[in-house]
Amino acid sequence: MSDALLEVENLRTVFHTEKETIRAVDGVSFDVQRGETVGLVGESGSGKSVTARSVLGLVEEPGVIEEGSIEFCGDELVGGNWDEHRGDIAIVFQDPMNSLNPVYTVGNQIKEALRIHQGLRGQEATDAAIELLEDVGIPDAARRVSEYPHQFSGGMRQRAVIAIALACDPDLLVCDEPTTALDVTIQAQILELLDELQREEDLGVLFITHDMGVIEETTDRVNVMYAGEFVESAPVDELFDAPKHPYTKGLLASIPGRTAGGDRLPTIEGEVPTSTSEPTECRFAPRCPHAFDACREVHPERIAVGDPDADHETACLLYDDEFEESPPEDGVVADGGETV
Ligand SMILES: Nc1ncnc2c1ncn2[C@@H]1O[C@H](COP(=O)(O)OP(=O)(O)OP(=O)(O)O)[C@@H](O)[C@H]1O
Numbered sequence: 088m089s090d091a092l093l094e095v096e097n098l099r100t101v102f103h104t105e106k107e108t109i110r111a112v113d114g115v116s117f118d119v120q121r122g123e124t125v126g127l128v129g130e131s132g133s134g135k136s137v138t139a140r141s142v143l144g145l146v147e148e149p150g151v152i153e154e155g156s157i158e159f160c161g162d163e164l165v166g167g168n169w170d171e172h173r174g175d176i177a178i179v180f181q182d183p184m185n186s187l188n189p190v191y192t193v194g195n196q197i198k199e200a201l202r203i204h205q206g207l208r209g210q211e212a213t214d215a216a217i218e219l220l221e222d223v224g225i226p227d228a229a230r231r232v233s234e235y236p237h238q239f240s241g242g243m244r245q246r247a248v249i250a251i252a253l254a255c256d257p258d259l260l261v262c263d264e265p266t267t268a269l270d271v272t273i274q275a276q277i278l279e280l281l282d283e284l285q286r287e288e289d290l291g292v293l294f295i296t297h298d299m300g301v302i303e304e305t306t307d308r309v310n311v312m313y314a315g316e317f318v319e320s321a322p323v324d325e326l327f328d329a330p331k332h333p334y335t336k337g338l339l340a341s342i343p344g345r346t347a348g349g350d351r352l353p354t355i356e357g358e359v360p361t362s363t364s365e366p367t368e369c370r371f372a373p374r375c376p377h378a379f380d381a382c383r384e385v386h387p388e389r390i391a392v393g394d395p396d397a398d399h400e401t402a403c404l405l406y407d408d409e410f411e412e413s414p415p416e417d418g419v420v421a422d423g424g425e426t427v
């Protein structure tokens with residue numbers, strides 16, 4: 088048995104709607120170690136949040152985990168063991184207003200978490216709440232502890248949400264686009280705060296974003312998600328230095344300043360498809376500038392690529408010796424399929 092904090096194996100989470108079965112997360116596997124930040128990146132609708140909700144046991148009807156295993160510290164969670172680990176896994180969502188209750192003071196919400204997860208009450212809890220607000224960088228914490236969420240700015244609210252998450256004394260923190268709703272300066276501050284807390288508390292972090300720039304700054308290892316699957320996984324440096332999957336290359340090309348010349352950012356045309364059946368092809372093929380015939384007929388398996396020491400994998404036939412097309416020369420996939 089590995090000593091991973093979180094070990095996800097072949098997870099499939101589907102939504103049974105009247106019309107069809109949506110395979111939002113379709114067979115993903117990954118680990119998070121203590122002290123490690125693992126990124127999940129992909130466009131809107133790729134299945135990032137459903138992966139996060141699955142890990143937390145928060146998949147809502149008509150969604151269900153249909154297959155796979157989620158082990159936390161060696162305990163299987165799928166099948167209903169989340170309650171035993173409530174508080175061990177905390178989440179920070181994009182919009183702090185949705186995580187805060189407007190009718191209670193910020194302090195009371197932190198104290199509630201301290202009571203449930205750490206058994207603290209009364210003055211002891213109040214003191215601990217103030218200390219947590221100080222830890223997350225809220226000035227004048229002794230006064231602000233009795234203020235309401237609407238009295239906080241957006242950035243301060245997200246700090247308060249992080250304080251509540253920490254009040255659970257978690258081992259794993261799941262961050263789902265935690266800075267997307269914030270302006271750039273505040274975003275940088277919150278990322279710095281998360282980084283600091285992670286190092287101090289030796290937290291494992293699952294970090295979700297659609298922003299490759301944030302991934303580069305924040306994560307140790309990255310999983311690139313497309314239509315419910317992980318199309319590429321690698322340590323962050325390896326992924327940025329030697330991306331393999333055309334989708335990863337497309338995402339990287341959209342980072343400002345990474346592409347040579349021109350002021351227009353290349354984008355990948357089209358949208359993430361909704362997956363409704365078992366894949367018999369590469370789900371990215373319709374948007375892929377390098378797709379060849381086999382890509383529409385064979386579902387690519389994940390294979391080892393790049394630096395043999397890097398644990399770098401991609402699911403793309405371009406790298407599979409069995410198929411004819413050879414990998415594209417170095418360069419980035421741009422709009423309309425030219426290589427720039
Ligand atoms: N309650 C639901 N009912 C039906 N389908 C759903 C539901 N929630 C999510 N899905 C499906 O799961 C897919 C993945 O959604 P998810 O929220 O995980 O995407 P995401 O990668 O987090 O995107 P975003 O960047 O927009 O947050 C969606 O495209 C949708 O088809």
Ligand code: NI
Nearest residue numbers: 135136137263
């Ligand atoms: Ni999401």
